[in-house]
Amino acid sequence: MNFLNLLAADPAETHHWLLPETAExxxxxxxxxxxxxxxxxxxxxxxxxxxxxxxxxxQKELDASANDLAQAQADASKIRTALGDIASEKARLMAxAQAQADAxxxxxxxxxxxxxxxxxxxxxxxxxxxxxxGSDELRxxxxxxxxxxxxxxxxxxxxxxxxxxxxxNFIAKVGAGR
Amino acid sequence: MSxxxxxxYARALFEIAHAxxxxxxxxxxxxxxxxxxxxxxxxxNTLTDELIPAEKRQAVVxxxxxxxxxxxxxxxxxxxxxxxxxxxxxxIIDKLVQRASSAKQLEVAEVRSAVALxxxxxARLKAALAxxxxxxxxxxxxxxxxxxxxxxxxVGDTVIDGSVRSRLDNVKSRL
Numbered sequence: 001m002n003f004l005n006l007l008a009a010d011p012a013e014t015h016h017w018l019l020p021e022t023a024e025x026x027x028x029x030x031x032x033x034x035x036x037x038x039x040x041x042x043x044x045x046x047x048x049x050x051x052x053x054x055x056x057x058x059q060k061e062l063d064a065s066a067n068d069l070a071q072a073q074a075d076a077s078k079i080r081t082a083l084g085d086i087a088s089e090k091a092r093l094m095a096x097a098q099a100q101a102d103a104x105x106x107x108x109x110x111x112x113x114x115x116x117x118x119x120x121x122x123x124x125x126x127x128x129x130x131x132x133x134g135s136d137e138l139r140x141x142x143x144x145x146x147x148x149x150x151x152x153x154x155x156x157x158x159x160x161x162x163x164x165x166x167x168x169n170f171i172a173k174v175g176a177g178r
Numbered sequence: 179m180s181x182x183x184x185x186x187y188a189r190a191l192f193e194i195a196h197a198x199x200x201x202x203x204x205x206x207x208x209x210x211x212x213x214x215x216x217x218x219x220x221x222x223n224t225l226t227d228e229l230i231p232a233e234k235r236q237a238v239v240x241x242x243x244x245x246x247x248x249x250x251x252x253x254x255x256x257x258x259x260x261x262x263x264x265x266x267x268x269x270i271i272d273k274l275v276q277r278a279s280s281a282k283q284l285e286v287a288e289v290r291s292a293v294a295l296x297x298x299x300x301a302r303l304k305a306a307l308a309x310x311x312x313x314x315x316x317x318x319x320x321x322x323x324x325x326x327x328x329x330x331x332x333v334g335d336t337v338i339d340g341s342v343r344s345r346l347d348n349v350k351s352r353l
Contacts, residue, residue: 167329
């Protein structure tokens with residue numbers, strides 16, 4: 001019986017137009033029980049299993065996410081620590097470099113001052129030596145010129161009479177010597 | 179040159195002059211030539227230059243001494259210079275003078291004077307030096323202008339210096 005037939009049926013008939021036939025209810029009820037039972041027997045475990053697996057997968061994903069988060073936080077902490085170490089190492093290296101630069105600068109200044117002092121002392125000594133040498137040379141030259149002048153003056157003074165007198169004096173002195 | 183070779187040359191010159199019978203004169207001429215040789219750089223360089231042929235050096239000696247010294251003296255000096263021993267000429271001649279003096283049992287007395295001495299002065303000087311040293315002397319007078327005035331006498335190791343030069347040097351050293 002189709003739906004049109006139902007609508008066309010006479011409501012005055014014994015069977016109510018809205019309610020199904022009793023047998024139909026029984027068959028339908030049994031069929032429904034069978035279908036529901038089959039579903040409960042065969043489909044429900046599959047659904048349960050599916051949802052359990054899904055729940056487990058989601059839980060795993062949540063756990064993995066939590067682990068990843070923890071790992072990320074740990075890595076971030078390590079990075080922050082490393083950054084802190086790098087900063088302190090950088091500061092230490094800068095301080096060492098500054099100290100070395102200061103020491104080098106100090107040594108360089110001291111060496112430069114020493115070298116300048118040595119050069120000044122050497123220059124003073126050279127100047128003094130040159131002055132002394134010049135003085136000595138001048139003295140020697142004056143002595144030489146004085147000697148030449150004296151020789152010439154004496155040669156002009158020592159005339160023949162004086163020469164003869166010197167010779168006679170020598171002979172007399174040697175002769176009286178013994 | 180070794181002393182032995184200088185002695186050899188001196189002995190040869192001595193024997194030649196002695197054999198010629200002109201030892202005193204030759205000895206005196208050689209002595210004066212040796213002093214001139216020592217004091218004259220140009221003469222010394224010319225007579226000792228090995229690059230100048232021996233004949234030319236001997237010709238220089240001949241032109242210098244020819245007519246002024248005895249032939250024996252000129253020939254002896256020419257022989258030494260020609261043999262390439264000019265550099266040792268003073269030493270050879272000094273040895274010859276010593277040998278000649280020793281032969282006469284005399285000591286060489288070298289006197290340097292700024293001016294030439296007369297014969298009388300030489301005789302009196304020789305007597306005075308002999309009196310002072312107690313030795314018989316062979317007097318050799320060298321005219322040396324560097325003495326300036328007075329005399330310097332050398333007898334063996336004894337030097338009697340009465341020169342103006344030495345007095346002047348003393349004054350200079352004091353100054």
